[in-house]
Amino acid sequence: AQSVTQLGSHVSVSEGALVLLRCNYSSSVPPYLFWYVQYPNQGLQLLLKYTSAATLVKGINGFEAEFKKSETSFHLTKPSAHMSDAAEYFCAVSERKTSYDKVIFGPGTSLSVIP
């Protein structure tokens, strides 16, 4: 069964610093990969997704993620953190083969931005 791990349940960065949020998946076949963001008391919205077109994926609000098959990773980065980036970030996967409609989320990483 596929699973998703996110190293670091809480990450703090200074405003203007690099943001790096980690995501690893466990699947024999690389799945489709997604990053979602949840602002306080809101639902989730899509930041970006990997569907095999390109390994470096750009998303909204200056975020990007790189798919690395050899490391089974899809880490999320942003060059310069902004106060408005403070939120909960979730990595998610859906399989390419059977059960491709099943979408599994990681436990999430809470990002704090320090002024």
Place this chain on the structure above:
Amino acid sequence: NAGVTQNPKFQVLKTGQSMTLQCAQDMNHNSMYWYRQDPGMGLRLIYYSASEGTTDKGEVPNGYNVSRLNKREFSLRLESAAPSQTSVYFCASRRGGQGTGELFFGEGSRLTVL
């Protein structure tokens, strides 16, 4: 467009009571999902429906039942609520078919079981 609509937004139950969470989407999506969100656990998939007439278990289906009433509606039922089911429940939908579609979420339903 309303997107994904969930009702009720808040509910308090006593242990053993039953209730149904309603979810409807107006985006003509094939796939619909129910997740629960608990602190430190992320979103865990309860059940999903890849298309009208089909439902499948997710990661944590015990204690829940679902009904895909039609293409628009996907309900989640708690037959005998337990305190462990206190959580925030999210319904989501997506176009479905190839696994690449974006999930669209409702605003969530906060359930407390006493």
